[in-house]
Amino acid sequence: MTSTSQIASTCQPTALVTGAGRGLGLALARALLAGGWSVVTDARRAGHLTAALPGAVVVPGDVTDHAHRDALASAVRGIGRLDLLVNNASDLGPSPLPRLADVPLAAARRVYEVNVLAPLALTQLFLPLLRASRGTVMNISSDAAVEAYEGWGAYGSSKAALDQLTAVLAAEEPEVAVYAVDPGDMRTEMHQAAFPGEDISDRPGPESVVPALLRLIATRPPGGRVRAADLTGSTVR
């Protein structure tokens, strides 16, 4: 290995951000593009994304769909490298949030498919490239992974599982920085769905969390679960 080569220093990094149709994913993808990254994104409803994210490679689809994940791999192959995987696409489950006594199993299964198994599948798919670029995996988690909020059983337990996947992956993959990030409450469609009919305008917009995420990627602290609020030291929540 040499440090005198100019190859690496002239290469633009590449990120794959899932669920970039709105909310935190859109804000992060936008910031990465502005920072000079190549960005591959997806969304189930991707119609507006090309306009919202000029310069990004947009692959419409659902992360639980094997063929869609292959399409993401093709898009990454088209760029040739991957430095950051952000598993942001999430499913909240039914709205209003049902108690565990009432949650339909099919809905709970869907929550786990999107929030746990799809991130695992994408991680498996891209680990060789991420190892090679000494890259980063960022799994978007939630405080519901550690707090027992009524109605948040399916979602919260899925994010707890994602946290543990993160912790074990960090232990297993020394070449890759692996984080589970709790972004805190944000003024997003998903948050509104969790609190239907309530006024959530007091919550900060998702853009406010992005600087903390960028700092995490740039500074590369030891892997594990982190709260965005702790990264900024400011009033994200």
Place this chain on the structure above:
Amino acid sequence: MTIDFVLSRRLEATEPPPVRDGVRLLVASPSGLTHARFSQLGLFLSPGDLVVVNTSGTLAAAVDGDRAGVPVEVHFSAQLDDGDWVVEVRPAGASTGPVTDLRPCEVITLDGGAALTVGRPHPAGQARLWRARPLIDGGVSLFLTRHGRPIRYSYVPRSWPLPEYQTVFAREPGSAEMPSAGRPFTGQVVTDLVARGVALAPITLHAGVSSQEAGEPPQPERFRVPEATARLVNATRQAGGRVIAVGTTVTRALESAAAPDGSVSAGHGWTDLVLGQARPARAVTGLVTGWHAPGASHLALLAAVAGTGLVERAYAEAVRAGYRWHEFGDSCLLLP
């Protein structure tokens, strides 16, 4: 200058010969063509002739790679001074050329967690060979020892162990492909030459991949001509002896160190010398060589030493008489 012929599959050597010095030797000189065995090489040389050999050893230069799920084979061609490598990336399996969609900054993952970051075409002006930065713990040499295999093209249907790709002169590993003109030499052949008063001297030139096609320039290669070898070459020439290069690699190294009057100085570094009509050989006056595919730039090099007419006659006869081509094939001694 074109030396053109049709190389039928029947003429391709597809595996190592049973005995190295048992391959055929076509001796071509202005006085005519002679069929012999390589073990008889000494019969055609004279006391005071100098045979110059390449001591570069062959690397297990081919490894499996992966481009985001698409398997490829990476051929390590040469190490550059800054630690980058020149590589050719080919589709996995029996491919006939490089991948055509390589991009700068692409990452190719290799076995054992190793990887390459692709740079730019090297040299510029072609798209077969690229500069790449290895991300390989322990370095490329050790990695190739553990994970590599000799580069093999489709005319050799099965794999052979690395020793089949080493000449008896190999001392310093560094060639992507065997300097194959030296392959028919054995201790017995060398002993016979020495006993006849024929001298031997070493150079080192690390040969890159040979896959370039017509129109693709020969790539720069790293070489060294030692002081003692330069002295022997000059003494041989002054005494009227012949300087016989074993292969295009030796020819390129000696000619890269040759002044316009044919005298050779010790030297080392990279050579991008292209021998041909515009730059005939100055120091080399004879050549032991394998048989090269049509269109190869090697043929222009042969003509630069032996003249187009003699090379044409030798190739026509070799095709007619069913000589075997490529690295495991028969041999030719050109004595213009």
